[in-house]
Amino acid sequence: MRGFAAALRPYLRPYHRSLLLGSLWLLATTLLAMVIPWMLKLGIEAVEDGHSAALTTAVAVLAAAALVRCATRIASRFYYLHSARRLEVDLRRDLLARLLHQSGFFFDRHRTGDLLARFTGDLANVRMFAGFGLLTIVNAVTVYILTLAVMLMLSPTLTLVAVLPYPLMLLAVKWLSRHLLHHSAQVQEGMGRLSEAVEEGVSGQAVIRAYGLGAGRKARFAEINGEYLRRNLVLARLRALVLPIMTLVGPLGTLLVLYFGGRQVAAGSLSLGDFVAFNAYLVQLAWPTLLLGWVLTLLQRASASMERLQLLLALPPVAPPAALPDVPGAAPEVRVRDLTFAYADQPALRDLSLEVPAGSLIGLAGPAGSGKSTLLRLLAALYPPPPGTLFVDGQDLARVDGRCHRLRVAAVPQEGRLFSGTLGENLLYAAPEASREALADLAARVQLQGEVAEFSQGFDTRVGEGGMSLSGGQRQRVAIGRALARDAGLWLLDDPFSHLDAATARALWEELRPLLSGHTVFLVSGRVSLLRSADRILVFDRGRIAEQGRHEDLIAEQGLYARLYHREQLQDELEAGSASNHGPGTPKN
Numbered sequence: 001m002r003g004f005a006a007a008l009r010p011y012l013r014p015y016h017r018s019l020l021l022g023s024l025w026l027l028a029t030t031l032l033a034m035v036i037p038w039m040l041k042l043g044i045e046a047v048e049d050g051h052s053a054a055l056t057t058a059v060a061v062l063a064a065a066a067l068v069r070c071a072t073r074i075a076s077r078f079y080y081l082h083s084a085r086r087l088e089v090d091l092r093r094d095l096l097a098r099l100l101h102q103s104g105f106f107f108d109r110h111r112t113g114d115l116l117a118r119f120t121g122d123l124a125n126v127r128m129f130a131g132f133g134l135l136t137i138v139n140a141v142t143v144y145i146l147t148l149a150v151m152l153m154l155s156p157t158l159t160l161v162a163v164l165p166y167p168l169m170l171l172a173v174k175w176l177s178r179h180l181l182h183h184s185a186q187v188q189e190g191m192g193r194l195s196e197a198v199e200e201g202v203s204g205q206a207v208i209r210a211y212g213l214g215a216g217r218k219a220r221f222a223e224i225n226g227e228y229l230r231r232n233l234v235l236a237r238l239r240a241l242v243l244p245i246m247t248l249v250g251p252l253g254t255l256l257v258l259y260f261g262g263r264q265v266a267a268g269s270l271s272l273g274d275f276v277a278f279n280a281y282l283v284q285l286a287w288p289t290l291l292l293g294w295v296l297t298l299l300q301r302a303s304a305s306m307e308r309l310q311l312l313l314a315l316p317p318v319a320p321p322a323a324l325p326d327v328p329g330a331a332p333e334v335r336v337r338d339l340t341f342a343y344a345d346q347p348a349l350r351d352l353s354l355e356v357p358a359g360s361l362i363g364l365a366g367p368a369g370s371g372k373s374t375l376l377r378l379l380a381a382l383y384p385p386p387p388g389t390l391f392v393d394g395q396d397l398a399r400v401d402g403r404c405h406r407l408r409v410a411a412v413p414q415e416g417r418l419f420s421g422t423l424g425e426n427l428l429y430a431a432p433e434a435s436r437e438a439l440a441d442l443a444a445r446v447q448l449q450g451e452v453a454e455f456s457q458g459f460d461t462r463v464g465e466g467g468m469s470l471s472g473g474q475r476q477r478v479a480i481g482r483a484l485a486r487d488a489g490l491w492l493l494d495d496p497f498s499h500l501d502a503a504t505a506r507a508l509w510e511e512l513r514p515l516l517s518g519h520t521v522f523l524v525s526g527r528v529s530l531l532r533s534a535d536r537i538l539v540f541d542r543g544r545i546a547e548q549g550r551h552e553d554l555i556a557e558q559g560l561y562a563r564l565y566h567r568e569q570l571q572d573e574l575e576a577g578s579a580s581n582h583g584p585g586t587p588k589n
């Protein structure tokens with residue numbers, strides 16, 4: 001619990017003033033609440049003495065106190081709940097900032113759905129405690145202090161009798177809170193698994209349906225859902241105990257007060273007015289006591305959630321990126337020295353050494369899983385390379401701020417994800433202020449102008465989630481255009497033409513090639529013929545560079561590259577043959 005308080009404190013700090021104002025209004029509310037039983041006492045005394053004017057005054061003050069209390073209560077809530085909402089926004093901002101700063105390892109370890117659950121359910125739990133929870137605690141403290149003080153004033157012995165059941169309640173609360181914390185954490189974890197399953201089911205729905213996996217997914221989902229229900233029921237059973245325990249305390253106290261206080265009234269040692277007022281004060285303690293039970297469950301939930309948020313929050317805050325001296329535009333030289341890199345146990349790259357002069361075009365070829373994308377991911381600083389192994393313009397990538405480095409990188413990943421929005425917004429993602437003419441120029445460069453003209457809304461066509469409403473080839477060309485809009489010196493192209501047919505891919509590459517001259521370019525291509533013009537081709541095999549050189553030299557070597565090249569030619573010939581047999585076909589993109 002101490003950890004929870006320490007984690008929450010910095011987020012409460014900016015709202016101290018607001019919380020203080022809220023607490024002052026709460027104090028006013030409690031003070032007004034104290035007036036009500038006292039007026040009851042004065043009213044009864046007025047009746048006993050036959051003073052009708054005093055009775056009227058007591059009733060009028062009682063009514064006024066009740067009305068004003070309503071206003072002060074609203075004011076106190078306003079300050080507390082507003083602070084909690086703003087605190088939630090701050091927390092969400094910090095969570096996202098830290099999330100975006102994570103390396104690829106982090107995203108390999110954590111599932112999207114579970115991360116999303118932290119941004120929704122967990123954040124809401126913390127907000128609930130920071131708002132209603134704190135409000136209730138501060139309210140309970142002021143009510144207890146003031147009410148007990150007045151009760152002591154009225155009758156010290158009766159006050160002692162009234163609080164007799166409270167130690168019992170404290171023991172029960174202590175036991176409950178330990179169990180509540182454990183089970184709340186279990187429920188939040190279950191929620192994370194449930195979100196994961198939903199996220200996977202929705203994003204992978206096309207594959208699930210195509211392979212008829214719906215029934216299996218449903219069964220798996222039912223299992224996770226059932227487990228979540230089971231955990232919730234355990235928690236609900238515990239929570240159900242909280243209220244009865246709290247409600248037991250109030251009536252038990254009242255019972256004792258009625259018995260002992262009644263005897264004092266009968267003996268004449270306590271006035272009827274004091275006795276009635278005392279009971280009214282005692283009743284006032286009941287509500288905060290009940291709410292404390294609820295706050296206890298809120299606290300345990302929030303603290304379990306905060307622990308999950310700490311996964312990100314415990315990381316050092318992200319400093320604003322320092323400006324790089326000569327970005328963007330300048331083509332860097334790249335040096336790789338004895339680079340071995342593993343995602344987990346098995347190295348994906350082994351003993352790689354390489355010198356790439358600024359402005360070179362490097363082609364990367366090799367079988368699937370041979371490590372090509374891994375090298376590009378390291379060059380984009382998406383994963384941290386081991387220190388002293390990867391240098392860009394002499395800077396060790398293990399030591400530079402990845403965000404600064406990425407300013408000089410234009411990357412087109414294998415599955416270039418688009419963002420929901422319009423086609424134009426996606427093309428200009430890296431340069432949103434660019435003009436309409438620049439946009440048209442960009443589209444022409446990636447050979448999209450024809451398709452854009454056919455879309456009824458042109459550049460304002462919405463691309464759907466992840467670019468769903470575009471074809472694979474269109475998506476790839478938008479991703480290339482997006483990279484072109486960024487004037488970067490280091491280009492990392494990871495098989496950017498894989499969804500295009502041979503002719504379109506070649507035409508697009510011929511268009512791009514002159515635009516990229518003078519930049520340092522790494523181009524992975526499954527279609528090795530596109531690498532012909534590269535200054536050097538690296539042929540990867542099981543994480544090592546098996547061959548390297550220019551196209552002609554590698555063909556002459558008759559090794560792995562030559563085999564890949566001839567296989568591709570054969571494939572193209574076969575496709576051309578089958579196309580001429582079946583007449584004109586539809587383009588693949």
Ligand SMILES: Nc1ncnc2c1ncn2[C@@H]1O[C@H](COP(=O)(O)OP(=O)(O)OP(=O)(O)O)[C@@H](O)[C@H]1O
Nearest residue numbers: 108343344348366367368369370371372373374375
């Ligand atoms: N995020 C990851 N976590 C664990 N292993 C990974 C991860 N990404 C890639 N690998 C493994 O690293 C090795 C190299 O993968 P990489 O993606 O670099 O190959 P590639 O040559 O680009 O293949 P392809 O041509 O199919 O894209 C493979 O064995 C792959 O299974």
